[in-house]
Amino acid sequence: MQQNQPHAVLVTGSTSGIGLAIAHCFGRAGHHVMLHGLADAETASMLLDEFSGYSGGAGFSSADIASEAGCAQLVEETREAIGNPSVLINNAGIQFTAPAHEFPADKWQQILAINLSSAFFLSRDLLPAMRAASWGRIINIASVHGLVASEHKAAYCAAKHGLIGLTKVVALENADAGITANAICPGWVETPLIQPQIEKIAREQQVDLDAARALLVGAKQPLAKTTNPEAIAELALYLCGNFAGTITGAALPVDGGWSAQ
Incomplete structure (x- = not known):
């Protein structure tokens, strides 16, 4: 990372699974971590206790990022808790399956809002400060379904394909500003x-x-x-390190060869 200094890291959807593994990975590395998810006060307190042993600070937000206003709330609460994030990891996601001709409109809108639009709003709001600092990392946790399709996953595949497209645009627009943007595309994760x-x-x-x-x-x-969540977390940490400075606009599959077929 930049001069090996601690960074403020925002990880959406980090109360469990891949997101929590990523948060712990960055916490162990000494960075300040903002946890996020729809959790009650007791759960949030327990999560923050897990991070109390790390040298960096930690915060928690339960902002509903299904809306632009919720994303703005998360940005504000993150800045109050750990400072302005120089690392954004868009991990939050939901799933619903049904044939396309039977797919409920509300589920379509909800999946696109959380899996795709939130990544756009958060990136848009945090990029100006990253550009001013001439350093930033945006990592979007996409999916193998951002590269290939499966039946009954119209909204999920559309959102994840869109997330990879967004990643590439952000990478191109900020290539001269010390900012990289990449997508990680997991297959089956344990x-x-x-x-x-x-x-x-x-x-x-x-x-x-x-x-x-x-x-x-x-x-x-x-x-x-299956892939261990910690493997995704370590890849995210690597993408923020000094040796990954020229990796940008990439969609990196971690999928056991799924997308190679």
């Missing part, structure tokens, strides 16, 4: 969200959980192995 799917396959196929996991992941990935 989080609690996939456990119900694994258990369903185990019941239906009458196999153990390890075999069920391999069946689930192997249906899409040639390398039938």
Whole structure:
């Protein structure tokens, strides 16, 4: 990172899964971290306790980033808690599946708002200060579904493809300002969200959980192995480091070969 100094890092959707792993990774590295998610006061307090042992500061916001006003609230609360972020990691995302001809309009709008529009609003609001400082990093946690499609995921695929397009535009517009923008595109990641799917396959196929996991992941990935959330976190940290200074506008798959097919 710039002169190896601590930076203020905003990670959206960081109460669990990939987002929380990223937040901890940057916290362990000594940076100031703003946690974010729809959580109650007790959960927020527990999360902040987890970060109290790190040398950097930490804050929490429960702003609803499904709206432009909610994104502005998150920016304001972040600046109050840890200072102006020089690293923005747009991780927040939701999912809903249905055939395109049956997809509910409200779900379409909600997925695009949280998975795509929030990344635009937050980037737009934080870029001026990054440009003034001649240094900044924007990392968008996209998905393999930003590179390829799957059935019943019209809104999710549209949002993630759009997020990669946004990443490229931001990279081009800020290439002369010491700012990079990149997208990370995970395939199957080992989080609690996939456990119900694994258990369903185990019941239906009458196999153990390890075999069920391999069946689930192997249906899409040639390398039938899930990715650990910490692997995504370490890649994000690398993209903010000195050796990644010329990586910008990239969509980096971490997907076991899914998008190589």
